[in-house]
Amino acid sequence: MLIGRAEELAALSGALDRAAAGSAGVVLVSGDAGVGKTHLVSALTRAARDRGCAVLVGQCAELGESMPYLPLTDALWAAAGAPEGDDVRAALGARPVLRGLLPDGEGGPGAGSELGQQQLFGAVLGLLGELGDERPVLLVLEDLHWADRSTRHLLTFLSRVLQRERVCLVGTYRSDDLHRRHPLRPVVAELLRLPNVTGVEVRPFRPIETAEYLAELSRGSAPVTAEAVDRVHRRSEGNPFYAAELYSTGLDGGTAELPSGLADLLLSRVERxxxxxxxxxxxxxxxxxxxxxxxxxxxxxxxxxxxxxxxxxxxxxxxxxxxxxxxxxxxxxxxxxxxxxxLPGERTRLHADFARLLDGARESAAELAHHSLAAHDLPAAFAASVRAGGDAIRLGAPAEAFEHYERALELWEAVPDPEAAAGTDRVRLSLTAARASARAGEIRRAAHRLRRLLDVADPADVPLGSVIREHLATHMLDLDELEEARVMAREAVTMLPADPPTADLAWALATYARTLLYLDPDGEMPALAEKAAESARAAGTPGAEAALLVTLGMYRESREADSGVAELFARARDLADAAGDSPQAALRARFQYARTKFDRGDLVGAAAAADEGVRFGLDNGVEWSMYGIAIRTLRYLVHYTAGNWAEAGRIADGFPLQVVRPHEAQISSYALFVEVAQGRPVVDERLRWIAPLWREDLLANYIARGLAAEHALWRDEPRTALEHVADIADSVYGEGASFIRIAATGLSAHAELAAWARIAGDDEAVRQSAEAADDLMRHVRRSVEFTFDQPRTWLGLEGLAWVARAEAERRRVDGVHDVDLWRKTADLFTYGDPDGGFVYEVARSRWRLAEALAENGDREAAAAEWRKAVETAERLDAKPLLSVLRDLGTRARLDTGRAASARSGPFAALTAREREVLKLVAEGRNNRDIAAALFISPKTASVHVSNILAKLNVTSRTQAAAYAHRQGL
Known part of the structure; x- marks a missing residue:
């Protein structure tokens, strides 16, 4: 029976209801120890099971940071072992990185890589999403005040990325344990800022609720008296657990003396x-x-x-x-x-007994280290800590690995023959700790440790000194300390002999080549990269060779008209795949391969390459790594450019709306491309979330403010648009090809202001707009010059089209609607395919072309361009563009009597996703193939196929395929 918790249970049930409807949520349940958090959450889990939800419950333990992902392991182990856990077992079976967490797991391939934690996070998200496709999911993580660091990171990750999955995450923690320096305290404060995270505080009982509670406890025995209720309530201060202990131990009477503290109260039951x-x-x-x-x-x-x-x-x-x-x-x-x-001696002996029994058990190194240290067996604690660090790396928990290695290093001087016990020397163990720290995202801490190692490493150990410098150079690149990175990487290379080639030399050269992409005062590229790739091949280090080929490709792309970089990136991808131990290098190569096709206008090839890259990320659990995110956003841009906005929107569903960190703002900003073009209300909300962070992330500032400028233009706010353009111009994106699109937007704003000024007869305002426009055009010309000798290769087809757009907009500032410039712009945006290319920008250019043709008296040609633009705007649901087109049609009296383009009949009843599925059915794909292509579960694909057959009133997939062919799919 749940007493006095109706409001709290309603809040939890409401979150579960919203999750079931497709709006994921997180509820953090707080309260003092013993106040009834577990009892409340247990009521929720029972209700969830009765509703057919998948329920996963895990608990943290008071073991410090020594056992990473303990509540996740607990939840998965219990759910997989439940009779109704077939779907959990199946989902785990497809994710080796999660199976590795379980007591009988062996760990997934690549789990020890630097992306291990990202793999695990991606696998957890994928598992929850897959379970949610079948039924709502309730994930409960109890006692988060004891959560290890990796669990806290996982909680933060899920709280931010869970958006439309049918998942409700409930976490409980003791509020009275959260002292000022408690590691969970800032996490809770940060998460409660998110609108999809709510807090539920479980308060102590009021006197009437204590009475109801004690009456329930006394059911079947003598009724509880009012005096007893009063004494228990006063002494327990409304804490249900305290109250139950007082009542059950007979301490509610006046003759029993209440112990001085809760410990005595609790121990009184043990003493019986x-x-x-x-x-x-x-x-x-x-x-x-x-x-x-x-x-x-x-x-x-x-x-x-x-x-x-x-x-x-x-x-x-x-x-x-x-x-x-x-x-x-x-x-x-x-x-x-x-x-x-x-007693101290008793505690030590018992810890020693546990350590003795745990010694040699594969899965218990962390527990062994804990018990050995408590038993003052420092050699055993040292050896177990080293082993626990390796286990944590295998499980994708680098933060815990670092803590274990740190403990071992602290014990180094206190144990005999530590090198033999650790299997390595102190410097190399410190290097391993630094690597773990970097993999945990603590780049500065890793760099600090590596700098210290430079002072203590044996100068005669040249390979080790080179490896330390190579790692430090990599971290310096990540920290934008480019000059130090170049110097350190060069030292790493020069320390090693060129012959014979070694893996250390290959990686040192690969890192040095990366630094030369940014600073190359001596003009060493590309000769160094080519030589380094040969050295990597000779050393049998395909991962390093792949990294070098990508770097070489990026260098050549900026300077050569026909660099063949796509083939170079493909070679890098294949090499990384063959190595099998570097998903980051493999994903980086895939991204650059897809990106170069995109830049050259091969949208079909880019879409296929991006799809394959996303699938690779999903299969390897690295879709949330840096390049995993990059290729997902590129995939979005490809579909946005090609006019496949339904697919682009589906991809953007995975982009966070409520963002609190810079990299999240960067991802979120991409969704604005379609949202601004469709004039969706969510634009203002998304910009409100991004705005506080765009100063902290230059790319987010560039994308979000550029689209905010377009959004302002559609709302007839050119001055606001220019504020955004000016801010971007003052950043690093104010030079180079990336600024051309922003400059074109600014020129459009100046054209609007100049037009208003002419109407008002304000010649001075017209002159000021023209001068500002000339300044923007100088930016454009510098940007073209910045692309070296091959603007077509480096700018890409889209960049060249934006240059033409800028030139046409500059003429508009002077009040001239130049037909030739707008026709050139529209043609360039087609990328050579009259029915393809950058579909939305072609339509926008045709709007201005139709306007120019109408002004110049060619109404027939204007009407033709206008109709094409309207048809595209309607298909894309680009409301702002459609509005100005209709206004132009009215003003210029262009033909509006065209046939409706919307399909009718049974086909119109199909949703966008069902049309995608029907297309794949027509290609002869089975449900498993459809699921893989659309990243859904086979069961969901089956449901879509059944719905399609019913809506089309056909009885077989063959008939449905025939219908699809008749409809042109």
Missing amino acids: LSDDGQRVVRVAAVAGRRVDDELVRRVSGLDEAAVGEALREVVSHQLLVPSGTGYMFRHALLREAVYADL
């Missing part, structure tokens, strides 16, 4: 047990949050019959409750009290 029962409870307290049945039997030192009877007694008193193959404390406070009551 037999000696054997108390020993079992003490053993369980040392074990931690839960204890395996076999371990408690062995550590207790009791014979089989005695320990069995003692366990039965403890469980009957509800101090321990069965859980899986072992037991856990009914309340964590009880475990804390028992542990604190142990």
Whole structure:
């Protein structure tokens, strides 16, 4: 029975209802220890199971940072073992990186790479999304005040990226434990800023609720008296757990003296047990949050019959409750009290017993390190910490790996022969710790440690010194310390002999070549990159060779008319695939391969390459890595450019709206391309979220403010548009090809202001607009010159079209609608395909071309261009463009009596996604193929096919395919 929690349960149920409807949410449940958080959440989980939801429940433990992802492991292990967990088992089966978390897991391929944590996060998101396709998902993470660092990162990640998945995440934590320096405190403060995250505070009982609670506890025995209720409520201060303990131990009467603290209150129940029962409870307290049945039997030192009877007694008193193959404390406070009551020697001996039994168990290095350290067995703690660090890397938990390595380094001087125990020397272990720190995102900390290693490493160990410098150079690049990166990378190269080629030399050269992309005072590129690629081949290091080929391709692309970079990037991709240990290099090559096709107007090839890259990211669990995000946004841009806005919108569904960090603002800003063009209300909300962050991320500033300028133009606010353009002009994006599009937008704003000034007869304002426009055109010309000797190659077809747009807009500032310039602009945006190219920009250019033709008296040609633009605007649902086109049609009296283009009949009843599925059915794809192509589950694909057959009134896939062919699919 749930007492006094109707409001809190309603809030949780409401979040679950919204999740079931496709609006993911996170609820953070807080309250003092014992106030009833678990009881409240248990009511929610029971209701969720009754509704057919997938329910995953995991708990954190008071083991510090030593066991990464413990609540996730707990939740997955329990859900997979449940009778109704077929879907969980199937989802886990497809994700090796998650199987590696389980006690019987072996870890997924590549889990130890620097992208391991990103792989795991992506796999968790994919698992929740897949489960949500079938039924709503409730994921509960309890006792987050004990969460390890990786779990906190996972909580933050899910809270930000879960948007439209049918997932409700509930986390509980003790608010009274969150002292000022508690690591969860800033996480909670940050997450509660997100609109999809709500906080539910579980308050203490009021007197009437305490009375109801005690009445429920006394059911079947003597009724509770008003005096007892009053005493219990006052002494418990409304805390349900305290109240229950007071009542059940008989301390509600006036004759019993209340212990000085809660520990005494809790221990009073333990003291009622037999000696054997108390020993079992003490053993369980040392074990931690839960204890395996076999371990408690062995550590207790009791014979089989005695320990069995003692366990039965403890469980009957509800101090321990069965859980899986072992037991856990009914309340964590009880475990804390028992542990604190142990004598120092007793505690040490019990920890030593656990360490002895755990020694050699593959999956328990972290626990072994914990128990060994508590038992003051420093050599065992040292060795276990080193092993636990390796296990954490395998599980994709680099932050925990760093903590384990740090502990080992702290113990280095205190143990005999540490090199033999660690299997390495101190400098190399420090290097491993630095790598783990970098993989955890602590780049500055990693760089700091590497700088210290430069001072202590043996100068005679040249390969090690080179590796340290190569890693440091990489981090300097990430920190935009380009000159130091170049110097450090050069030192890494010059330290090593050129012959024979080695893997260390190959990677040092690869990093040095990367630095030369940004600073090359001696003109060493591309000769160095070519030589380095040969060295990598000779050393048998395909990953380094792949990285070098990508760098070489990017260099050549900026300077050569026919560089063949697509083939170079394809070679890099194949090499990285063959290496099999560098998904980052493989994804980087895939991104550049797709990007270069996109820049050259090969939208079909770019779409295919981007689709393959996204699929690679999904298959390898790295879709949320840097290049995983980059290729997803590129895939979005390809479909946006090609006019496939339904697909672009589907991709953008995965872009966050509520953003709190710079890289999230960068991803979110891409969604504005379609949203601004369609005039959707969400634009203002998205910009409000991005605005506080665009100063912190230059790319987000460039994309979001550029589109904010377009948004302002559509709303007849040219001065606001120019404010955005000026801000971008003052940034690093104010030079180079990227600024040309922004300059064209600014020129359009000046053209509007000049037109208004002419109407008002304000010659001075016209002159000022012309001067400002000339300044923007100088930016455009410098940008073209900035592209070296091959503007067509470096600018790409889109860049050349934007140059033409800028020139046409500059003439508009003078009041001239130049037919030839606008026709040139429209033609360039087609990329050589009259029915393709940059579909939206072709339509926008045809709008201005129709306007120019009408002004110059060629109404027939104007009407032809106008009709094409209107047809495109209607198909894209580009409302702002359609509005100005209709206005032009009215003003210029252009032909509006064209036939409706919308399809009619059964085809009109199909949704956009069903048309995509029908197209694949017509190609002969089965449900599994359709699922892979559209990144949905086979079951969802089957549902779509059934709906299509019903709507088309056909009985077979063959008939549906024939219908699709008749409709031109």
